[in-house]
Amino acid sequence: MEKTNVFDILKERGFIAQATHEDEIRELLGKESVTFYTGYDPTADSLHVGHFLQAVAMRHLQMAGHRPIVLIGGGTTMVGDPSGRADMRQMLTQEQIAENGEKFKEQLSRFIDFSDDKAIMANNADWLLKLEYIPFLREVGAHFTVNRMLQAEAFKSRMEKEGGLTFLEFNYMIMQAYDFLKLNGTYGCKMQLGGDDQWSNIIAGTDLIRRKEGKQAYGMTFNLLTTSDGKKMGKTMAGALWLDREKTSPYEFYQYWRNVEDASVEKCLALLTFLPMEEVRRLGALEGAEINMAKEVLAFEVTKMVHGESDAISAQTAARELFANKNGASENAPTTEIAAAELENGMTIIDALKVTGLVPSNSEARRLITQGGVQVNDEKITDPAFCLSADMAKDGIIMIKKGKKTFHQIKLV
Numbered sequence: 001m002e003k004t005n006v007f008d009i010l011k012e013r014g015f016i017a018q019a020t021h022e023d024e025i026r027e028l029l030g031k032e033s034v035t036f037y038t039g040y041d042p043t044a045d046s047l048h049v050g051h052f053l054q055a056v057a058m059r060h061l062q063m064a065g066h067r068p069i070v071l072i073g074g075g076t077t078m079v080g081d082p083s084g085r086a087d088m089r090q091m092l093t094q095e096q097i098a099e100n101g102e103k104f105k106e107q108l109s110r111f112i113d114f115s116d117d118k119a120i121m122a123n124n125a126d127w128l129l130k131l132e133y134i135p136f137l138r139e140v141g142a143h144f145t146v147n148r149m150l151q152a153e154a155f156k157s158r159m160e161k162e163g164g165l166t167f168l169e170f171n172y173m174i175m176q177a178y179d180f181l182k183l184n185g186t187y188g189c190k191m192q193l194g195g196d197d198q199w200s201n202i203i204a205g206t207d208l209i210r211r212k213e214g215k216q217a218y219g220m221t222f223n224l225l226t227t228s229d230g231k232k233m234g235k236t237m238a239g240a241l242w243l244d245r246e247k248t249s250p251y252e253f254y255q256y257w258r259n260v261e262d263a264s265v266e267k268c269l270a271l272l273t274f275l276p277m278e279e280v281r282r283l284g285a286l287e288g289a290e291i292n293m294a295k296e297v298l299a300f301e302v303t304k305m306v307h308g309e310s311d312a313i314s315a316q317t318a319a320r321e322l323f324a325n326k327n328g329a330s331e332n333a334p335t336t337e338i339a340a341a342e343l344e345n346g347m348t349i350i351d352a353l354k355v356t357g358l359v360p361s362n363s364e365a366r367r368l369i370t371q372g373g374v375q376v377n378d379e380k381i382t383d384p385a386f387c388l389s390a391d392m393a394k395d396g397i398i399m400i401k402k403g404k405k406t407f408h409q410i411k412l413v
Helices: 006-012 022-031 049-063 094-108 133-139 153-159 172-187 196-213 250-258 262-272 277-284 288-307 309-324 349-355 362-370
Strands: 016-019 035-040 067-072 120-123 191-195 218-222 335-338 374-376 397-402 406-412
Touching: 006 016, 006 022, 006 049, 016 196, 022 218, 035 049, 035 172, 049 067, 049 191, 049 218, 049 262, 067 094, 067 172, 094 120, 120 172, 153 196, 172 196, 191 196, 196 218, 250 288, 250 309, 262 277, 262 288, 277 288, 288 309, 349 362, 349 374, 349 397
Parallel strands: 035 067, 035 191, 067 120, 191 218, 335 406
Antiparallel strands: 016 218, 374 397, 397 406
């Protein structure tokens, strides 16, 4: 029986947005082991769910015998990618970037096998920070026309904004193209992958390799993870959906996927799990109350990949217990311990929401409360001045509920 081409797998599962040479890429992936790369700029100290989608795609390719290069953007992060941004990125120090890069490496190692040269971890700081300006302009800059660069969507949208586009960021495309040229020469890297917002940068790289080396290189972009109305997925009340358990707990991570809209279940199962497509379609076709079973499968599978099976089981158990148990107490539920003495004079509901991490700010807490989105021990709270007291505890637990499905226990100690 003929082995399925990984290009067809990625296409069937809904990954592929654009490809420079679709037929050639499919043929290439079917006949040889291809070295390809995906770049990650460590602008934060954790990957988020958008990065996870790219990691799943890399894993599909690695399982099919291809070799990933994970490129940590130690150099490009010092410039900042203007793609998909309305403003300039925050400037980080080299030390911050290096620390963030180490965390990215550790997280990506959960999905990509780096043993025995099956994958490569590289950092573009190793060559970008050593470049000399005039030689770089002559060697690389001469191959780029400003007219063509300004046609890129990322540049066009920023040029129309009041803040404009800095010359610093204008260099980003050239640097990313140079990365591809460098990886092509060092590791024989033939293909670059990225989110669909990277299309212009990827084409710039394939074009530079053709002009400088006379060789064919390839690029492919993946669909961004969006809801049915086109909004980016992975945003929570407290910010991004992080892969770091300290920033987004396994329970919160599980609950995010358990609560996705019905229309996105099949897409998320196809993109973020390795379940066979027949099973994905079967689960995605469930309707009414039954779709909740599909959401449980989605939440469990994704949490298992990111945090391990034990945490996935605990998160699922907590979610079921909290749903079934009216007073909500569960040893697996997210819990914040607070000294009983702290509640002697009362703790405002705003402070409680912040200390438990349910909201990022006072203003967000007030909005949630006044809109009726907060309950304490099953009582709706609409007054931002409401205070928690120790006598509210049942068996040492005060249960806060945010929205319809997010629970958090305050345990008095």
